Amino acid sequence: MPVTVNRTEGCRAEITWEPQDDMQGYLVQSIDNERLAYALESLGASQAGLNEPTASEDYALSQASATAYLAQLLERRAAVQVVQLREHYGLSWRRIAVHLFDDAAKQSSVRRMYEAGRRHLGT
Template identity: 60%
Template sequence: MSITITTTGPGRAEITWTEGDDPRGYLARAVESDQLAYALEALGNGEPGPADADAALSAAMHTASLARLLERRAAVQVVRLRDDHGLSWRQIASALYDDPEKQSSVRRMYDSGRRHLGV
């Protein structure tokens, strides 16, 4: 992976990437729009979140937006795992859900990924 996260101290990290690592600009937008910051905040402290209703709504909006993007990207990865690497539904389900029986969930992700790819 060419994107690096370097721990720079307790509670501190630096993320680096090049334009080639982010051809669609997803990383840059996630950082510049505060999506990443809000998502990391939700991971870190979860509740209670911002006290002000507008700030809480903004935090939820940014976190949900990044989550949707990650769902789409994960679906595309499932297409690559199946089509490019020839992995079985069971193998993918085991890796993603720690349950090889969740093949139908993986197939739904696959179908979603193909739609996102325009296939």
Template identity: 55%
Template sequence: MSVYVNKTSGHSAEIVWDPKNDDPQGHIARAFESDQLAYALEALGDPDEVGLKGLSPETALHATALTAQLTALLERRSAIQVVLLRDVHKYSWRRIAASVLDDAEKQSSVRRMYDSGRRHLGR
């Protein structure tokens, strides 16, 4: 992996990537520039108000939209990863379900992810 997240000190981190090689479609850059990543991390860290505490209604709506957009992108990317796990790495449905969904019995859910990933790939 050529994208690095380095803990710098205390509760700080530095994210390093090469825009040309690691982010040719600009997804990482957009996640930073649009505050998608910031709002998503705030939602992860706030157990009660999922990052909306103290925000105006319009800002809360905007924050939620950006978090949902990043979530949707990550869901598409993970579906494509499932396609690669199955087609390239030849993992069984059971093994993928156990790893990705933490439940080997959720093979039908993994197959739905696979089908979604194939659609995103145009297959």
């Protein structure tokens, strides 16, 4: 994998990549505007932190905005990857559903992702 995330010690990690691994600049932008940090903080939030937040309103809005923005980018990328799995690798709807959702019955969800991916690709 060209982008690497290494846990260095304790609660620390290091992310490295080459310029060609971030052709659209999403990694750099997500780091520079702190979206990645906000989203990771949201990911690591405890249940108590989710139920009884202590952050300021502005901070909470920034965190929610960053998390939603990155989720949208990742959702779009996942849809394009489903197109690649189907068209390039020839995988069945069932196999993709098992790997994405741990549920072979979610083939219609995979088909919806496929259609969304085709729209994002402009095909």
